[in-house]
Amino acid sequence: MNRKRTSCMAALFVLLSLLLSACAAPVGESAPAPAADASGAPSGKLLVWMQQANQDVFEQTVLDGFKAEYPDIELEWVNYPPAEVANQVSLAIQGGTGGPDLAVTENASIARLVELGGLTDLTDLMQPYLGELNAAALAEGSKDGKAYCAPWDIGPVVTFYRRDVFRQAGLSDDPAEVSAQISTWDGMLNTCKQIKEATGLNCFALNKANNYGDYFFNMLWQQGLDLYSDDGRVVVDSPEHIATLEKLGQFWQNEVVSDELEWTDNWYAELNAPLDDPNVKPVASIVIASWMGSFLKSWIAADRAGDWGVAQMPAFTEGGVRAANQGGSCMFIPEASRNKEAAWAFIEYTLFRPENHLKHFAYSDYFPAWEALYDDPMFEEPDAYFGGEPVRLVYAEAAKAIPQANQYGPYSQAIRGAVATAVQKYAMGMASAEQALMEAANAIRVETGLQ
Amino acid sequence: MEATQVLKGASVKPKSRRAHEVYKARWAYLFISPFFILFGIFGLYPMLFSIYLSFNDWKGVGPMQWVGLNNFQRLLSDTVFWQAIQNGFILLLMYVPVMLFLALALAVILNSQYVRGYRIFRTLIFLPFITNMVAAGFAFRILLTMNNGLVNVALGYLGIPPVPWLESIWGARVSLSLLIIWAWLGYNMVIMLAGLQTIPHDLTEAALVDGATPVRAFFSITIPLMQPVILFCLITSTIGSFGLFAEVAALTGGGPANATITPLIRIFNTAFRSLQFGYASAMAYVFFALIFAVTLLQVRFFGREQ
Amino acid sequence: MTNIRRLRHFLITVLLYAVLAAISLFMLIPFIWMLSTSFKLPEDVFGFPPVLFSERSTLLNYEYLLREKNLLRIVGNTFFVAASATLLSLFFCSLGGYGFAKYRFPGRTALFSFLLATMIIPSAVTMVPNFVIMRQFGWVDTFWPLIVPGAANAFGIFFMRQYISSISDELLDAARIDGAHEFGIYWRVIVPIIVPGLTSLGMIFFMGSWNNYLGPLIFLKSPEKFTLPLAIFSFGGAVGLTNYTAQMAMSVISLIPLLIIFLVFQRRFVEGITAGAVKG
Known part of the structure; x- marks a missing residue:
């Protein structure tokens, strides 16, 4: 009895290595359908990757408003140095797991991600604004007529x-x-x-x-x-x-x-x-x-x-x-995003509502890629910091x-x-x-x- | 099962005897099997897969494209890769002689009867070895910062103008060498100490009684007897300096002008930054062949009297 | 004559102490500066003249790590990975070492030579394909790639074989006569004897895993899974994130556990490191 048990144990332990490696079934979460409550308003966790400075911009300006409008979206932030966001996203795409639901990257690195594949096509969602966006910035995040990155700012x-x-x-x-x-x-x-x-x-x-x-x-x-x-x-x-x-x-x-x-x-x-x-x-x-x-x-x-x-x-x-x-930057939603609706809600709220965009522009000097904003009188306002x-x-x-x-x-x-x-x-x-x-x-x- | 073997009996005797031996030792096979299973999955299979990859273009996702020897051809004219290999050799020549000499000298000093506090010194000198190299690399970066870094301020008090440690080709290489010596001196010293302790004490003593100076005894007795240990340290240092990663990433980032980029960093960047898995695999194999050759040469050259 | 010899002896001693002191200082300065920086305010890191500690010294950086950087989680991750990798490796390596040391079986020499030969394969060769394999397993962004592949490694088996070879066969035979099972012999007879060897090897494994940067860099993606070296590195970078003071605070924390283990078990640790080199 005792002998048999030990032998079982031995076999068990030794086979551990096999088992550990043989469970080859991907354990990545089975992507749940974008969460939405009964009223259809997006909700749930939204994992956002962007550099610290960008997060600060939102926190200082429009984030409270966003939270008020979408109380059920639970924002979670991860900061990388600016050039590192795209690197980490491409590793996540290659790795098939561990990516953000929404991210901001520099215009310099978006084309690489588009080329790699694995980003959500935003063309339809951005349709109303396409003609008003800085053409170069938009082109940087587009391929074959599809736009994958919502231009935030140019430099x-x-x-x-x-x-x-x-x-x-x-x-x-x-x-x-x-x-x-x-x-x-x-x-x-x-x-x-x-x-x-x-x-x-x-x-x-x-x-x-x-x-x-x-x-x-x-x-x-x-x-x-x-x-x-x-x-x-x-x-x-x-x-x-x-x-x-x-x-x-x-x-x-x-x-x-x-x-x-x-x-x-x-x-x-x-x-x-x-x-x-x-x-x-x-x-x-x-x-x-x-x-x-x-x-x-x-x-x-x-x-x-x-x-x-x-x-x-x-x-x-x-x-x-x-x-x-x-430089300049844009926002994108990976194909593997677990909450695309909330992600788009964030993009729409921060970038494509003139009052919000102007509000964080006034704080950040991140020059809008959305050209429709350029006629706003706030452009003529003096800036105290700059004398x-x-x-x-x-x-x-x-x-x-x-x-x-x-x-x-x-x-x-x-x-x-x-x-x-x-x-x-x-x-x-x-x-x-x-x-x-x-x-x-x-x-x-x-x-x-x-x- | 034993019964069947007995039945088959004499006709297939050699084979069955072997089978019997294998069966008898089944526990031994079971005990050693984890290594072979894991090596098969995470060593052998990747190596073969990597060979296949090296003949392909692949971004890591999407379809692979067979390109034959193209990757290896590209490698021939890849100046950054060869620069990385060259950097490996330069670093090797810069720090290994200094480090091994210091390690041996310190080991001899600590092993001699001249100094007390053997344990304290050994502990202090060994301490950096347990430090993670990311932390150490950034600490060195702070120390070696050109303006108002501690080292340059200290040199300033001696009337020496600020040294561009991380802002010049050779400065960066010296800085990296300093970091590596700092980290690995204790390790090598401890190994040399252990080696010295296997040398019979009376041998050096006899030489000293015969009138040899300690220095002479060091060169004519200690060094030859220590040759295998020195060779071991040399080989580990060689492999180590081509495989530097965290040290370089934290201290210099491979710059300036690629002066401190190492092969491992180049391979990592090619695979995970430029997304060229196939090309990176080709690089890895050429790199493997190169260190293998260098190690063989060292064994031939320094180990021949063994 | 004796006076001259004594003087010479004295001078040599002074010289040797000077060399040792200089080198010890070189070894200590980075630690001291790391500690000092971790108590500074960011604007004082490159203040002139540099000071070790001042009335402006502060624990703010440590508080910041606890509050903003999920410090406990990161330390916990690092410990979990290092401890499980170490225990699993110790089990497989001692088992394999026992197999090679105490059994005669066909192919033993060949298999052992093969095992030794695998040690020359640089990690660079398997780095890229291993990433692909781990992805197939769904192991990217989990701790498995940092624990499993190295769980039965050649160096550890080699080390344990040496160690177990010195145990007398009579002990094992006696146990066999008493009816002990083969695995029972390993578990009840061998393991208790090789505890010192396991300690030595375990410290090497633990340190290697604790300090590993490249592995986590490739396989870990989510910041809540980061280990210490990765987290320390993530302070570096562009646009205001070169937060040296918090970075050094985390570096200090990453050092403490190893420092304690090292100071307590120094002898075993050194034995482990030298065993492979000198005997081999």
Whole structure:
């Protein structure tokens, strides 16, 4: 008896390994039909993935209203760094489990997810608005005429500048005059030199070793320069691209920029430092998309109210386009979402009701991709943080002028990664602009299979 | 069952005897079977599947597309992959000699009668080994930050200008080497200590009595006798430095300009970031072949007098 | 003459202590700084001059982890994975080690050589296909992939075989004569004897699992399933999320259990680590 029991036990334990692995039936939850109560109003748990900053925007503005209108929807938030949302969603799609019910990703990475498949087609739901949405942003999340991502915002690039620094350098701090002063990148360089000479301060942060390539991409975009052509060729090593990188290089060569890396503590510090800070040298400006406005206001430079102003970005050549797109984001619902109705309710409530969208835009400076909003009088309102300047008009002017350029697409991560590496190599003097970009082009061809 | 065997008897004797032996040892087979079952499912099958994958294009979902040797061809011109392999070698040359020398020297010091507090020092030096490398990597990142990081501030007091630890090619590689030495020195030292304790004490003592200096005794007696242990440490370090992942991800993220990217990171990114499962599998196999060759070479080269 | 020898001896001793002290300091600084940062406010991390502790030191970061970051859950996950992986591995490895050490059977040498040979396979080769397999099993975003595949691993079996080989056969034969069953012998005779070996090996397994980053990175998706290394990493990244102070607080917490285990069982731990290297 005892003997038999032990032998059974032995067999049992040893077979444990088999059993554990043999229960090959997927244990993923059998997706329940989207929950809806008797009245048809969506209800139930809604798992939302977005970066912390985006969640903050909603919490500070429209979330209370949403909860009041949909009391039965139970929101659950998960925050990832912005670029990581798409990575995690694609892993969830590949893994067949563990994804969100609703998510926000950057426009730069949406095409990759669309290409992978596994997102809900939103074309019909967005039908009333399709014609009014920013075409480039909509196209980024569309394939074969179907739209998979609801555009939230685009990233019109402008110049944020420190009024106090400009004044101390003996320059005007009036937005229109600053815009004129920095009408081209050459003008910007001269301004930087003047500031450096007069105050010893750096013009903006332009890290060498780990450069993300953002300034370079913005300078390409404003010229309408692609990273890959419509017929699938890699074009990052064209003479125009090389000339653009060399133009950017002048800021390093003239030693007018700081070497802090974006989104690190020391970078925040120099954006927030007062003129007389004993330890941190403030920077005079930053050329970046409008959404930076909300970050400056709410946490990066909350102490500097009144010190920052907004001007247009410099053109590449005199009279050229003074606008580019950097980032922006959209909302999508994975095919595996367990609560698509609640997810759409959230999208509809936050993005496609003018009063709500304008409310969080006013807080966030996330420039709406929904063009129907642009005529609202709130665009002319002054912004106290920016010294009473009506900054939304500056954003809007840039938004309307953004040229078309193939900068994102399904291979955006690989392409931009390789180009950023090229910028780093060039910045550190390891290669000429031409050499660095040629290497990048070849690396991209190997990586993506583009020509 | 035994009865049938008896009946079959002499005619098939060798076979039945073997069967009998197998039957007698059925418990042993049962006891060792978990390894073979699990290896079959999570080792062998994936390896074969991976070979198949390496001839395909596959995003991880949707249909696979047979591409023959295309993935391997691509690999030949994949500068980032070869950069990663090259980084593995550079790192290896940077930290392994320093680390193994330090480990051996420390082991000898702690094993000598010169110092007290053997246990305290051993514990302190070994402590980093139990730390998870994500935590350690970020701690190093904070310490090595260019502006106002502790290390650069300390150097500043000595009149040395800020060092771009994580902002330059070689700075990043040195930083990574420091992290690895920090983490693995204690491990190697402990192994060397154990090795030293197998060397009879009288051997070195006799040499010292005969008038050899301690340094000479170290080089002519300790090192040769320790050769197998050193080889073990060398091989584990080699395999380790090509397989670095958390350390690099936390400290440098592979930058700047891919100067610290490792093969494992490249393979991970190709599979789970660029969604190219087939290409990543091809990479993994080439990588496997390479470390296998390097390990063999090391055994041939350093282990030949064994 | 003796004076000179004594002086020399003294100088050598001083020199050796200096070397040891310098290296110990190098080992300690990251820990000290981790601890110090975990008590700081974010704006003081790169304050000048750097200070270890000040009147601004605070427990806020730890409170934040408990309140916002689901700290107890994450520690619980990590412990659950590490403990179950360790116990399961110890069972299978000691059983396999016993099989190889105490039985003569056809194919033993070949099977054991095969087992040893599998140790050279780098995880990189099986990483991608294993993800696909786990997906087929429905195991993505569960703890199974972190527990099951390594449950009977070559190193552990090798280690236990060495350990069990030294047990005398007479003991086993005596038990057999008393009518004990083969598994009963393992369970009642072998296991009690090999407890020290199991402790050594168990600590290695536990540490490996506790500190594992790549496995959870590939297989765990939902933040409520995260383990400590994954959670620590998730503080890093762009746009304001490089919350170094909270990150270091979580790092400190991730260290404490291993530190305690290590300090209590140090001897066993070191034995476990050196056994494979020196004897093999």
